[in-house]
Amino acid sequence: MLVIPNIVTYQDVRRLSKSILQEICINLSLTNEGSQSELAEKVWIKVRGDQQLQKDAFESYKDHVLAGKTSVSWFEFINSSNISGLKEHIIEESIGNPFNNVLNFAPEDIDSSPLLISAANGDEEGEYYLRYVFKSGTYSDFDGVDLTVRSRTSLATVYVNEKKGILEVRSNPSHANKIAVNLARLLKQQISLTHKDILAPFGHNTERMADALGGKLIDATGVPQLLLEELTEAQAEALVSVLSAIDQFLKDDGNEQLEECLRSARETFGEELLNLPFVAIVLSGMSRVGLGVDGRDLRGTPLYDILAPHLQHQGGYIHFDVEEDNLKQSYTIQVGTKSNSIYFATPATENVIKKIRESIIIQ
Secondary structure, eight states, X not given: OOOGGGGOOHHHHHHSXXXXXXXXXXXXXXXXXXXXXXXXXXXXXXXXTOHHHHHHHHGGGTTTTTOBSOEEEEEEETTOSOOTTHHHHHHHHSSSOTTTSOOOOOGGGOOSSOEEEEEEEOSSTTEEEEEEEEEEEEEEEEOSSOXXXXXXXXXXXXXXXXXXXXXXXXXXHHHHHHHHHHHHHHTTOGGGEEEOOTTGGGTTOHHHHHHHTTOEEEEEEEEESSOGGGSOHHHHHHHHHHHHHHHXXXXXXXXXXXXXXXXXXXXXXXXXXXXXXXXHHHHTTOSXXXXXXXXXXXXXXXXXXXXXXXXXXXXXXXXXXXXXXXXEEEEEEEEETTTTEEEESSOBOHHHHHHHIIIIIOO
């Protein structure tokens, strides 16, 4: 039976930090000098094909090897939250048992459809990890004379917890759906599968998600609630005139010009627009608004507080702390409203992903 260190690939090793790779090299009696990529290559050459060496190398770092900088999406079955028995279906439908052996495929057998290559149980009952490989695109290789188009192969990790009904895909959001569908077919429920709306429990408000994580909202984007198309040309011109007059007033104290411009705009805007805050009218000319701060919460800053009520949330960045090994570690995630995913801008661990899962997914 494979364990997590046995389903680690070269791509996973390359993503480990240099400090971790140096520690692994020392544990394997390898020199710990060289660049990050050189260290990863040393480790992989040493452990490849040897399950015991893989355990020796990665057991102490299994909280890192399948996490890192990644996008995470969650899926659910509309007609049932019960996914018990999925593991047995996986074993039955696979060419070989991926929980016992890493399945090798020839390059020509790998295409854009995900192929399951290995699997391993987690620490909890009913918890396991699946590794998929697929072609995700192409790239050009130019040698000075010839241009060769080659395929780009990607890996994805799926975390499953049958007892809690969790189906979690760690991959680019554009690939996550087809990986989840591939799994759902094993239960004959692919039609009922849906992306879990990660912001729904928070009223589609990123601020509330930040509160649930005990974190800070450090960057936010939004779209105006009032669209410019709702303004007439005369109203739009009046808006520009007011802004220009304010700018001029600040330069040379043109009080009369500002008053005249405001009176004219008041007549042009009409009663309906005058019932709206001027800030909302100004924002209507923008397709997207982004605000960010460094090292503190965006909320409470004057500009954000005056603009936020007139914007529809479109995601943002959240900074939060997690205690690991009795040390407080800081992490930053990007919340994607359109992709319904979380991207870890700083390398994550299993413990950090678990915190996200328990705070915003398991209700």
